[in-house]
Amino acid sequence: DGGITQSPKYLFRKEGQNVTLSCEQNLNHDAMYWYRQDPGQGLRLIYYSQIVNDFQKGDIAEGYSVSREKKESFPLTVTSAQKNPTAFYLCASSPSGDRTDTQYFGPGTRLTVL
Amino acid sequence: DAKTTQPNSMESNEEEPVHLPCNHSTISGTDYIHWYRQLPSQGPEYVIHGLTSNVNNRMASLAIAEDRKSSTLILHRATLRDAAVYYCILIGYQTGANNLFFGTGTRLTVIP
Numbered sequence: 001d002g003g004i005t006q007s008p009k010y011l012f013r014k015e016g017q018n019v020t021l022s023c024e025q026n027l028n029h030d031a032m033y034w035y036r037q038d039p040g041q042g043l044r045l046i047y048y049s050q051i052v053n054d055f056q057k058g059d060i061a062e063g064y065s066v067s068r069e070k071k072e073s074f075p076l077t078v079t080s081a082q083k084n085p086t087a088f089y090l091c092a093s094s095p096s097g098d099r100t101d102t103q104y105f106g107p108g109t110r111l112t113v114l
Numbered sequence: 115d116a117k118t119t120q121p122n123s124m125e126s127n128e129e130e131p132v133h134l135p136c137n138h139s140t141i142s143g144t145d146y147i148h149w150y151r152q153l154p155s156q157g158p159e160y161v162i163h164g165l166t167s168n169v170n171n172r173m174a175s176l177a178i179a180e181d182r183k184s185s186t187l188i189l190h191r192a193t194l195r196d197a198a199v200y201y202c203i204l205i206g207y208q209t210g211a212n213n214l215f216f217g218t219g220t221r222l223t224v225i226p
Contacts, residue, residue, distance in 0.1 A: 004157075035216070042201065043158070043216035059215075090157050099146045099205040105157025 003027065004106035006091050011111045013078070013085070021076045021109045023091035029104070031097035032074040036060060037088040037108075046089075049074055050097040078111065086113045118202045123221045126192045134187040134220050136202030141182050145206040149176065149187050151198040152219070158201065161187065197224045 004025045013019045025032065031050050035043040045058030049068040063082025068074055074093075078085045089109045094101035119137045126132040138147065146165050150158040162169055162176045164185075169176040175188040189196055201219040 040218075042218040045215075088155075092157070099144070100163065101205075102160040102163070103150075103158075105159065108155070108157050110155075 004091060004093055004104055006089075006106035006109050008109060009107065011109055013111065013113050015113055016080045018077055018079050019111070021078065021089055021091075021111070023074045023076065023106060025072055025074075025093040025104075025106075027093055027095075027104060028071070029093035029095050030071065031094045031101065032068065033092040033094075033103065034058075034064075034066065034074070034076045035090040035092065037090060043090060046076065048097075085111055087111060117215055118204060118217055120200070120202055120217060120220045122218065123223065125223045125225060126189075127225050128194060129191050132189040132192045132196070132222065134189075134200050134202075134222065135184065136186070137184050138202070138204055139183045141204055142206055143182075145204040147176065147178060147182075147185050148203050148205055149174070150201045150203070150216075151196075152201070153198050158216075161200070192222075192224045194224050194226065197222055 007022045033048050034046040036046055037043050044060050046064050047055050047066045049055035052068055052071050055066050055068055063079055065077045091106045092103040094103045146163050148163040149161040151161055152158040162171055162174050164176045164178055177186045199219040199221050201216045203216055
């Protein structure tokens with residue numbers, strides 16, 4: 001089955017630790033996205049990648065880093081510089097990043113900082 | 115950046131039509147209007163999108179105003195499974211980090 005997988009579903013982190021969230025897709029999509037969602041809020045874009053080895057910062061990139069070494073993988077690292085990382089993180093992909101594209105979302109990772 | 119405004123919440127009776135409005139007064143001529151919906155603790159799912167003409171698919175219809183400054187998502191017969199947060203977003207030619215804004219959406223409650 002084609003789709004997007006995110007792991008883990010739940011993640012707990014101690015303050016001061018870096019943590020990496022996994023996102024994998026087998027849809028052969030070029031574009032991939034990371035969003036953050038806080039309770040009762042909409043989605044805010046963290047990073048966007050339209051192609052391998054290229055990515056752009058979104059509105060709230062501070063304290064986060066990404067890599068895009070393979071087409072199917074777009075991991076997000078939450079660093080200790082992110083002051084309030086507790087949130088629901090969503091990864092998405094789309095065929096090319098074109099304005100007519102449909103974005104396909106993963107099930108999300110809920111990160112809690114202890 | 116083109117942004118959208120939506121009511122925070124709406125209610126509908128089951129099996130009745132629902133009209134979810136979205137205002138986008140700063141839309142540019144090349145922006146597509148997309149709708150997604152999100153169930154609790156899940157990722158959003160695509161509903162429909164359009165540019166100028168009204169659009170229909172198996173999930174819903176999209177009615178776009180002639181001046182494109184507003185649009186309406188129409189669910190023809192609401193079911194309990196349609197209870198979700200609905201997001202209206204604009205995506206333009208310069209697709210990228212500056213053009214992806216989901217806002218807070220409209221929370222639809224369906225009353226049995």
